[in-house]
Structure formats: C-alpha cells, structure tokens
Amino acid sequence: MICHGQTGENTIYPMVPRLGGQQVQYLAWQLKQFKSHTRADPNAQIYMWPVAQAMTQQEIQLVAKYYAAQSPMHSASSPRPGVSAGKQIFLQGIAAQGVPACMACHAVNATGRGIFPRLAGQRYGYIVQQLTYLHDGNRVNPIMQPVAEKLTNRQMQDVAAYLSGLH
Ligand code: HEC
Structure with a gap:
C-alpha cells in the first residue's frame, strides 16, 4: 500500500505500477x-x-x-504528445517493423485478460520503463520480449502516452 496505494491507485510514483483492476x-x-x-x-x-x-x-x-x-486505475493528468501515433501502434501494430498489434494480446481497450496485463490507465513512466527493460533483455519474457525489441524509444513513448490516458 505504501508504494502501490491502498486500492492500487498509486498517484505518487511514476515508476511504480498501478494495480487496481489488474488481471x-x-x-x-x-x-x-x-x-x-x-x-x-x-x-x-x-x-x-x-x-x-x-x-x-x-x-x-x-x-x-x-x-x-479494486476499481481500475486511471490518470488525471492532461494528454501527452504522441497519443494518436500510440493509438495506431496499439490497434494496428507497425507492419514495416514486424510489430504486431498490441490489442491482439492486451485486448482492444487494453483491459488485458488472463496472463496478459491490463495497460489502460497505467503510469506513463512505468510503461516506458518496462518496455525498455523488455527491449534490453533486463525483463525476460518469451512472448512480450520479441515485440518490445522491435520498438524505438519514440514508439514506446507514443504508445505509453496513449495507454496512460485510457480509462
Ligand atoms: C503476443 C502477445 C502480446 C503482444 C502482441 C503484446 N504484448 Fe505486451 N505483454 C504480453 C505478455 C504475456 C506480457 C507479460 C510479460 C511478463 O510477464 O514479463 C506483456 C507485458 C507488457 C507490458 C508490461 C506490463 C506490466 O504491467 O508490467 C507492457 C508495457 C506491454 N506488454 C506493452 C505492449 C505493447 C505496447 C504492445 C504492442 C506494441 C504489446 N505489449 C504487445 C503479451 C503481448
């Protein structure tokens, strides 16, 4: 609760995930x-x-x-730049780089399901950090790593801008 918040709302720490409504x-x-x-x-x-x-x-x-x-988390801050580019990556992927649509696993509204985490309303800083960990091989996962490996820093920021603003 000290870090994640009593109901997983975490309004304080950018690098700590929100857990309310997580799968x-x-x-x-x-x-x-x-x-x-x-x-x-x-x-x-x-x-x-x-x-x-x-x-x-x-x-x-x-x-x-x-x-x-607990109730799903959501952000109160104003939208960041990159939201529309991020939305396109989430819904359609990036064909030219072989990146699949994120929604194929994380569900169309980024609610997640089963082992696929909810991403809607997650902290921007946490999303960018985890994509970077997965990209660099610091966080090991055979399903998500090949996806993150193909993203540029800019694309990670765009998709995080979109996801962190979702309700
Ligand atoms: C083939 C299925 C699949 C696709 C496609 C996919 N993911 Fe994932 N994703 C996963 C799985 C499984 C995990 C959990 C990984 C783990 O446990 O380390 C995950 C984890 C994540 C996490 C970490 C979440 C957390 O709470 O720590 C982020 C962020 C993420 N994915 C973003 C994306 C983005 C952005 C895309 C599209 C560019 C995407 N994913 C596409 C399966 C997928």
Missing part, C-alpha cells in the same frame, strides 16, 4: 516470478524480491484477488 492471473504470476527471481529487472530486484520472498502461495493469491477487485 488476477497476471498479478499472481508476477508475484511468483519475483519470488522465484525469474522476473529480474533492476527495480524488481530492489523493490519486489524482498517483498515476494516473504509471501506464501496463499498470500500471493489473496493479494492478487484484492487488487484485481
């Missing part, structure tokens, strides 16, 4: 990856490994259910 399966899966050290990006190691280490499998399920049941 329950995704949340539990990430906590297990922090616990087993398979999600090993720098922020995961510093902030989440010690937390997840101390959690039982049952506590992981309970906290995942709690945050998933």
Whole structure:
C-alpha cells in the first residue's frame, strides 16, 4: 500500500505500477516470478524480491484477488504528445517493423485478460520503463520480449502516452 496505494491507485510514483483492476492471473504470476527471481529487472530486484520472498502461495493469491477487485486505475493528468501515433501502434501494430498489434494480446481497450496485463490507465513512466527493460533483455519474457525489441524509444513513448490516458 505504501508504494502501490491502498486500492492500487498509486498517484505518487511514476515508476511504480498501478494495480487496481489488474488481471488476477497476471498479478499472481508476477508475484511468483519475483519470488522465484525469474522476473529480474533492476527495480524488481530492489523493490519486489524482498517483498515476494516473504509471501506464501496463499498470500500471493489473496493479494492478487484484492487488487484485481479494486476499481481500475486511471490518470488525471492532461494528454501527452504522441497519443494518436500510440493509438495506431496499439490497434494496428507497425507492419514495416514486424510489430504486431498490441490489442491482439492486451485486448482492444487494453483491459488485458488472463496472463496478459491490463495497460489502460497505467503510469506513463512505468510503461516506458518496462518496455525498455523488455527491449534490453533486463525483463525476460518469451512472448512480450520479441515485440518490445522491435520498438524505438519514440514508439514506446507514443504508445505509453496513449495507454496512460485510457480509462
Ligand atoms: C503476443 C502477445 C502480446 C503482444 C502482441 C503484446 N504484448 Fe505486451 N505483454 C504480453 C505478455 C504475456 C506480457 C507479460 C510479460 C511478463 O510477464 O514479463 C506483456 C507485458 C507488457 C507490458 C508490461 C506490463 C506490466 O504491467 O508490467 C507492457 C508495457 C506491454 N506488454 C506493452 C505492449 C505493447 C505496447 C504492445 C504492442 C506494441 C504489446 N505489449 C504487445 C503479451 C503481448
């Protein structure tokens, strides 16, 4: 709660994800990856490994259910530049670079489903940071990494501008 907010709203820290309304399966899966050290990006190691280490499998399920049941997060700040370019990437992908449409996995309104995380209303800074981690191989995931590898910094910022503004 200190970092993510009581209902996962996190109005304070740009690099900390909002968790309210996040997919329950995704949340539990990430906590297990922090616990087993398979999600090993720098922020995961510093902030989440010690937390997840101390959690039982049952506590992981309970906290995942709690945050998933909270109202979805959304941003109050005014739109950033790049929203329309980002929307196009999310809905259509970038054919010339072999980037698939993000919505194919994250769902058309970026609500996510199952292991595919909700991205709508997520913090801009967190989205850019995670795409960079995935792009550089600091966060390892066989499904998402090949997508992030093909994005330029500018495209990451555009898609983050679009997603962080969604309700
Ligand atoms: C083929 C399915 C697929 C496609 C297409 C896809 N993603 Fe993902 N994405 C995933 C999965 C699975 C994860 C969870 C990765 C993990 O656990 O490390 C993920 C994770 C993410 C995350 C990290 C979210 C978090 O809460 O930490 C971001 C940001 C993201 N995707 C953005 C995008 C964007 C932007 C696109 C389009 C350019 C895209 N994704 C396309 C499957 C996909």
